[in-house]
Amino acid sequence: MDHPYASYRSLFPVLASKIHLASCSQGAISKTVSEAMEEYLNSLLTTGVNWSQSIQEVEKAKKGFAKLIGAEPNEIAVLGSVSDIFSTIATSLSFEKGKNKIVTTDMDFPTVGHVWLAQRKFGANVSFIPSQQEVIPIEYYERFVTSDTLITSISHICYFNGFKQDIKAIAEIVHRKGSLLFVDAYQSAGQVPIDVKKMDIDILAAGTRKYMLGIPGMAFLYMKTELAEKWKPRVTGWFGQANHSKFDIHQLTPAPGARRFETGTPSFISAYAATAAIRLLLEIGVENISSYLNELAQFTLDYGQEKGLQVVGPLSADQRGAMTAFYAENAGQIESIMKERNIIVSARNDVIRIAPHFYNTKDEIRQAIDELATVLNTK
Template structure:
């Protein structure tokens, strides 16, 4: 297994760039660069090598399954987590269990899918946050026998808070509701075991902490789960034999592939394989420990510099980012960018995201640059 120092050396761009934006896009690795060149090579050498490309898609599926401890036939390959959420919602009958439980800490693209189900008879019930934290008891109070689906992020995009996912899933299961976990902000830096979680669905994309590029996501579908109806957005890759080319008949595989639709993004599949292979060379528990220690250092350093944070002070609740409150985070991010420091502004927060390749020197650099920005009147 690679140490954090060995892992960092696989990211040549970090010699000139302080990358603290993995909550938006992971840093470019040598493995990812080589994979994208390999895709270009297949175009030049073979023209349209669909056999080779589909092997890469299935390789990405297999590697993600290994990462989350799922069976390969429990993983669907989709273009985005939004698509995954829609596919899940489309299989539910809201007439008998109309309530969807969500939270304001949910990423809007997923939350909007749930809201759109109100046209089909669903009703969304929100769990409030309290100073950036969501409590298990508030989810519990929102879950009852009317719930058809309970949605809980593993980690919130807003401030990096860990949600009480296991407790929520257990309570939802007891009430007879299916569960959807958005793991986008944790997969790659947070150990995930779908067997231990006990969730029905879990989704994550490749471009953030999984170290790939946009265009591909994965949906775990618990084996044996029965849909109320077939997925409503479908296509040839949602067939038992996609290359049967039969426009007059439709069938659905028994596994997670029934949730797939059109042609997968092949360059993104190459990128996903590259990122997942790199993550296969590290111990996920070591990654979490590294980020926890570095996150505490970042929290303490920013507080000492006089910054107001909206990420949790409790390290048990803090995921892979620290969130700085600012009146104009886009301007602050632009200033940092001019100093070759990549961060991610959202709303009234500047998100400072950490990965296994991040270092204390990276934290020192962003804290010093923010201090410089404040002194200049920002």
């Protein structure tokens, strides 16, 4: 398979000396992102204060993310992490009798379960949809989401094994039951197309350090405008106010749209990085990236099995994102060994995750799987 994005590889210095296949944990940093961060630092060094310029960069990042997911800029808020977003949303809910059920799945990232379980003391009834053979059958949503469900909280792509869910189909089910749909898109934003309007997503959270090719410190919250206007966040701050520069300590006036969920000063350097990274993703096109990664995912599945590795999760690339998980006892130790051999993969519990992005090649994946098979066979 020819590499359609070979001309972009020079933007990622790490690829000159290492095989970087850990986008599910941290995407490779490009020169454009590095230059954007340097721009932020240099402006501080030379001007001393760059507040206005930095605020503009935050707005650019919001607009870029809105375009990435088919939303409007006023439907986007920025917070420090996806965990912050989940906590902010959870504490904004009222758990009333007859409408107090929270439905999530046992395949979601632990933060999700932790946040929802913490709401039990406030009246939430938390229910976990169980996985079956490393996937969540679509019919389980019909069974577990009931008329008393307030919000259904799910991942688009599973962090552990790459299983991808049909968000549009799930949205139809949960909305018919009278539930809101909250999607964790941390493992999908930047690698698969997302259109929040066509998918009918009520709330979505995504961070910048994985497939969005940024750094930690900034996460994006999407919420439908008509929904946001009804909510009054209990976690707030001056950036969540209608006029944050008014400095009126006696008035609480939530900002319009999703911005009311913002709290304090965001990580400006992360905003610079996010703007540059999203610009690159939009330039290439997520549809194009997704098509290429689907080919890489199928190759990873096929070649991994050919080398005797045990796939964890779906065996078809159509049911997963770019990441493929292989069973590996002592995965953390194996990750370290692979790193010593200049191959960056990501361990979780008893799996090694191979997660390419558009800058990777089939030959890199082949070399990584060869090395992984060798390491596993010598353990």
